[in-house]
Amino acid sequence: MSGIAFTDAAKARFSELVDMTEAHLEKLRIKVLEGTAEQSGIVDAMWYSVSAGGKRIRPVLTLEFCRSCGGTEQQALSAACALEMIHTFSLIHDDLPCMDNDDYRRGKPSCHKAFGEAEALLAGDALLNLAYETIAGDESIPDGIRTALVCELSRCTGISGMIGGQVIDTTYSGGFDEKLLLDMYSMKTGALLKAACRMGCIAADADNEHICAAERYAENVGLAFQIIDDILDMTGDEKLIGKPVGSDAQNGKSTYASLKGIEASREKAAQLTGKALCELDIFENNGFLKEFTAFLLERNY
Ligand code: GRG
Numbered sequence: 001m002s003g004i005a006f007t008d009a010a011k012a013r014f015s016e017l018v019d020m021t022e023a024h025l026e027k028l029r030i031k032v033l034e035g036t037a038e039q040s041g042i043v044d045a046m047w048y049s050v051s052a053g054g055k056r057i058r059p060v061l062t063l064e065f066c067r068s069c070g071g072t073e074q075q076a077l078s079a080a081c082a083l084e085m086i087h088t089f090s091l092i093h094d095d096l097p098c099m100d101n102d103d104y105r106r107g108k109p110s111c112h113k114a115f116g117e118a119e120a121l122l123a124g125d126a127l128l129n130l131a132y133e134t135i136a137g138d139e140s141i142p143d144g145i146r147t148a149l150v151c152e153l154s155r156c157t158g159i160s161g162m163i164g165g166q167v168i169d170t171t172y173s174g175g176f177d178e179k180l181l182l183d184m185y186s187m188k189t190g191a192l193l194k195a196a197c198r199m200g201c202i203a204a205d206a207d208n209e210h211i212c213a214a215e216r217y218a219e220n221v222g223l224a225f226q227i228i229d230d231i232l233d234m235t236g237d238e239k240l241i242g243k244p245v246g247s248d249a250q251n252g253k254s255t256y257a258s259l260k261g262i263e264a265s266r267e268k269a270a271q272l273t274g275k276a277l278c279e280l281d282i283f284e285n286n287g288f289l290k291e292f293t294a295f296l297l298e299r300n301y
Contacts, residue, residue, distance in 0.1 A: 065200025190222025
């Protein structure tokens with residue numbers, strides 16, 4: 001364990017960043033609804049999933065890395081919301097019958113269960129595109145930074161990032177060794193967390209040293225995050241995690257926890273978290289980031 005507590009002050013800061021993200025997402029929903037009366041059913045499906053109560057970990061990391069590099073949250077708000085949209089798109093598609101076929105997500109029927117399969121597919125696609133539109137259309141961001149943010153997001157989301165990880169996951173399913181499994185985790189889960197941390201730094205126009213430290217931080221946190229996710233899938237409380245436990249085993253999936261056991265997996269996650277924490281040393285006012293990193297290791301949802 002990291003030995004760092006998630007204090008009340010850090011919890012309050014977490015809520016503040018979540019509220020900021022959700023308020024901006026709501027503004028974006030209203031903007032999207034203008035002029036899309038015919039398609040408003042899909043906008044409903046998009047926001048059913050966006051507002052279903054995720055932890056908002058990626059936007060929180062983006063906003064806080066921006067602040068820790070001397071920027072304001074406002075500078076990173078479009079990027080933060082774009083990341084949550086892409087994350088939600090990936091969850092909608094991941095739950096589809098042709099992928100993991102999960103009926104519940106974030107404590108509610110998954111998008112295709114509530115709206116139908118075609119609608120869920122389109123809602124995911126629309127969120128993916130809206131994410132890029134949100135950054136590209138934000139004229140308060142200087143042009144060079146806007147381009148860099150879009151490049152970062154597309155690289156981490158695409159075939160060498162999150163989607164590539166999903167391809168490896170569906171191709172190998174039960175047949176993983178440890179190295180391939182961790183490589184897949186880095187892509188499927190780690191790449192978007194990497195984008196979140198790097199994009200926070202980029203939004204603040206930080207130097208390369210900070211961007212690279214954020215990337216190394218995210219590489220370690222990303223692996224730890226997925227290992228904890230595996231453990232929760234085996235031992236978590238369904239009410240807290242918002243979906244049935246045991247879905248990986250039911251889908252015949254190898255996970256780090258099924259390969260190595262729960263105790264070894266907890267140790268590995270703690271070790272990776274320790275490495276991530278070291279990377280935070282060069283950031284100013286890194287107290288919240290340190291406590292948040294400890295929360296990510298110790299979370300039960
Ligand atoms: C283009 C067909 C197509 C698919 C997109 C489906 C997909 C690619 C990628 C799946 C990526 C995926 C679902 C990774 C799992 C990452 C993960 C641990 C998700 C849970 O994240 P939390 O705990 O969730 O942050 P909340 O609900 O709190 O936001």
